[in-house]
Amino acid sequence: MPESTPPTRRPCGSRAVRSVRGSANFASLAMLALALCAAARGESGDAAARVTPGGSAPANPEALPPIDAGTSLLVVAPHPDDETLCCAGVIQRVLRSGGRASVVWITSGDASVLDLLIEGKPFGGAGRLRELAEKRMLEALRATSRLGVPAEGQLFLGYPDRGVSRLLTDHRATPYTSRFTDAAAVPYSAALFPAHPYTGESLERDFGAVLERVRPTLILAPSPRDTHPDHRAAGQLTIAVTARHGLLGSTRYWIVHGGEGWPSPRGLMPGVPLTAAPRSRGLTLAVFPLEPAEEDRKLEALRAYDTQLRTIAPFMLAFVRSTELFARLPGRDLP
Numbered sequence: 001m002p003e004s005t006p007p008t009r010r011p012c013g014s015r016a017v018r019s020v021r022g023s024a025n026f027a028s029l030a031m032l033a034l035a036l037c038a039a040a041r042g043e044s045g046d047a048a049a050r051v052t053p054g055g056s057a058p059a060n061p062e063a064l065p066p067i068d069a070g071t072s073l074l075v076v077a078p079h080p081d082d083e084t085l086c087c088a089g090v091i092q093r094v095l096r097s098g099g100r101a102s103v104v105w106i107t108s109g110d111a112s113v114l115d116l117l118i119e120g121k122p123f124g125g126a127g128r129l130r131e132l133a134e135k136r137m138l139e140a141l142r143a144t145s146r147l148g149v150p151a152e153g154q155l156f157l158g159y160p161d162r163g164v165s166r167l168l169t170d171h172r173a174t175p176y177t178s179r180f181t182d183a184a185a186v187p188y189s190a191a192l193f194p195a196h197p198y199t200g201e202s203l204e205r206d207f208g209a210v211l212e213r214v215r216p217t218l219i220l221a222p223s224p225r226d227t228h229p230d231h232r233a234a235g236q237l238t239i240a241v242t243a244r245h246g247l248l249g250s251t252r253y254w255i256v257h258g259g260e261g262w263p264s265p266r267g268l269m270p271g272v273p274l275t276a277a278p279r280s281r282g283l284t285l286a287v288f289p290l291e292p293a294e295e296d297r298k299l300e301a302l303r304a305y306d307t308q309l310r311t312i313a314p315f316m317l318a319f320v321r322s323t324e325l326f327a328r329l330p331g332r333d334l335p
């Protein structure tokens with residue numbers, strides 16, 4: 001059930017400046033925030049022309065397709081939290097426009113050894129990591145419920161964290177065993193297809209079943225240029241399977257691990273636009289502007305991820321910005 005959060009409208013400058021108050025470099029950060037806000041204002045007219053939340057035809061071929069009551073959005077998330085980081089604004093806009101929104105999580109984030117260390121459980125082993133994954137799935141349900149995603153749109157596949165690329169290469173037909181959970185098949189009862197084997201063929205079949213179920217008109221997938229191997233592999237999986245279903249043209253690409261130091265600056269700076277990632281170089285990006293209430297709700301959703309905020313909060317909060325960015329093309333591979 002969606003949880004309500006009172007949206008608050010604040011001027012760009014005051015929101016950004018408040019977020020850096022207390023810093024030793026307050027003056028320089030405030031100047032940076034104001035400059036970024038000015039850049040956002042300068043972009044907004046162009047962005048409105050390229051991104052058409054009202055449903056009119058896009059004026060630019062790089063734009064997202066029109067969002068309206070006929071939209072069926074599918075966000076492909078390699079791990080719990082990616083869907084909110086990349087796409088919370090688009091998810092909300094689709095639902096507000098009367099469309100449908102679904103998220104498919106490829107893995108449940110069960111390789112987060114760092115989380116166990118933070119919890120003081122460094123020797124917890126496979127059982128502890130599976131417990132952690134159950135917790136992360138609950139966080140994902142809470143986060144996406146806050147964005148308005150209904151239960152039928154919350155789809156877990158439960159494949160191995162840090163193992164997706166192996167499935168698509170040397171474990172297409174022979175099961176892969178996760179070195180984190182010791183599982184060689186989907187171990188989660190909350191997954192769509194419990195006990196399906198950890199093979200590339202099984203993953204592609206399950207992903208295809210999700211496409212049949214959701215019948216997406218817009219797919220937001222991780223970029224094959226992302227530096228995280230699961231993200232790259234999930235992007236390649238999406239390209240391969242959507243091409244077979246004739247949906248490749250409906251796919252757009254986002255990036256979360258976009259290169260050293262990105263997003264910059266780190267931390268919460270709402271009202272400030274997201275800059276293009278270094279690994280997006282050469283790609284033309286559609287700029288999706290969030291309304292302040294959508295940005296506020298994105299932050300509320302992100303706050304559901306207690307486990308991740310304990311370890312990488314400045315990184316995660318840096319995605320709560322006034323824009324989200326999407327590429328129409330995956331681009332050539334980068335080293």
Ligand SMILES: [Zn+2]
Pocket residue numbers: 078079082228231256
């Ligand atoms: Zn991820």
